[in-house]
Amino acid sequence: MYEWNKNQPIFLQIRQKIIEMILNKNVKSGEALPSVRQLATELSVNPLTVTKAYQSLVDLQIIEKKRGLGMFVMENSQKELLNVERKKFLSDEWPQILKRLESLGIKLTDLIKKEQGA
Structure with a gap:
């Protein structure tokens, strides 16, 4: 089970985890990220928390939402x-x-x- 830092909102910690995945090339440009439900289950958090983390990365233009397909890492992210x-x-x-x-x-x-x- 994932250990959360009590001093920082969980969605920001999830966002940082995704950023590290991209920086470490565990997920590359153009590749899909885990679904909201899948990641929420893996991390034992509410799907809305994952959605908030993903949305913050969409706002930063790091990932993009493809309707019906999920979230994908944008080019040059x-x-x-x-x-x-x-x-x-x-x-x-x-x-x-x-x-x-x-x-x-x-x-x-x-x-x-x-x-x-x-």
């Missing part, structure tokens, strides 16, 4: 998401990582050397 996620990482997460490194007295150059096996 992986590339677009990669750009968005990189910007989000660099503006939101990276500054926090740098602050944490500084508070621990860890130099970025030391991390790079360690990662390179030096």
